[in-house]
Amino acid sequence: KAGVTQTPRYLIKTRGQQVTLSCSPISGHRSVSWYQQTPGQGLQFLFEYFSETQRNKGNFPGRFSGRQFSNSRSEMNVSTLELGDSALYLCASSLSTSGEGEQYFGPGTRLTVT
Amino acid sequence: GNSVTQMEGPVTLSEEAFLTINCTYTATGYPSLFWYVQYPGEGLQLLLKATKADDKGSNKGFEATYRKETTSFHLEKGSVQVSDSAVYFCALSGRYGGSQGNLIFGKGTKLSVKP
Numbered sequence: 001k002a003g004v005t006q007t008p009r010y011l012i013k014t015r016g017q018q019v020t021l022s023c024s025p026i027s028g029h030r031s032v033s034w035y036q037q038t039p040g041q042g043l044q045f046l047f048e049y050f051s052e053t054q055r056n057k058g059n060f061p062g063r064f065s066g067r068q069f070s071n072s073r074s075e076m077n078v079s080t081l082e083l084g085d086s087a088l089y090l091c092a093s094s095l096s097t098s099g100e101g102e103q104y105f106g107p108g109t110r111l112t113v114t
Numbered sequence: 115g116n117s118v119t120q121m122e123g124p125v126t127l128s129e130e131a132f133l134t135i136n137c138t139y140t141a142t143g144y145p146s147l148f149w150y151v152q153y154p155g156e157g158l159q160l161l162l163k164a165t166k167a168d169d170k171g172s173n174k175g176f177e178a179t180y181r182k183e184t185t186s187f188h189l190e191k192g193s194v195q196v197s198d199s200a201v202y203f204c205a206l207s208g209r210y211g212g213s214q215g216n217l218i219f220g221k222g223t224k225l226s227v228k229p
Contacts, residue, residue, distance in 0.1 A: 004157075033216070042219060045216045056216050102146075102148060102160050102163050103160075105159070
């Protein structure tokens with residue numbers, strides 16, 4: 001079974017631009033979560049989607065948004081990019097419907113904001 | 115709120131040495147506990163998990179036991195290999211409203227194993 005895939009793998013943007021990242025979960029997984037990983041803050045939860053609904057959201061500004069499609073694929077968008085948004089963005093999918101089960105991660109998208 | 119604390123790294127060991135990475139947690143209720151591993155340039159891989167008190171998770175020679183009385187989930191391996199060099203993350207998953215789909219991670223412990 002194919003793992004979680006994320007596109008693109010690398011991205012360079014300039015301040016003020018917006019960016020959209022894509023995630024395809026493992027087949028059959030309906031829960032998709034997004035995390036931001038930085039050297040200073042570590043791994044921080046952004047949001048989680050289940051059956052096209054945002055079920056949980058972390059403590060990030062409104063510039064960070066996401067959505068999930070009927071095939072469970074998910075996208076996240078960051079508008080008005082700031083230098084501090086440079087990070088590895090990880091997507092994870094889960095088979096659990098309760099949201100407490102193990103999550104399987106993709107390779108991440110490395111975003112650099114200049 | 116829920117949180118995870120794990121020992122600061124980096125940890126440097128010789129091949130075949132014994133490994134312990136400490137992890138303690140603070141949580142409401144009874145979370146599931148996980149260890150994830152991240153190799154350079156890659157995403158996180160699930161290493162092992164435990165879902166209730168006294169459960170022992172194990173995989174690839176690594177073990178961790180869910181200790182509710184000490185709120186701990188220490189990672190151990192009897193004999194490390196060079197290929198175990200990576201960053202290890204302890205994490206918990208909430209079970210109650212508002213915590214779904216949200217893994218809370220420790221800061222990570224970088225392990226380097228020398229031949």
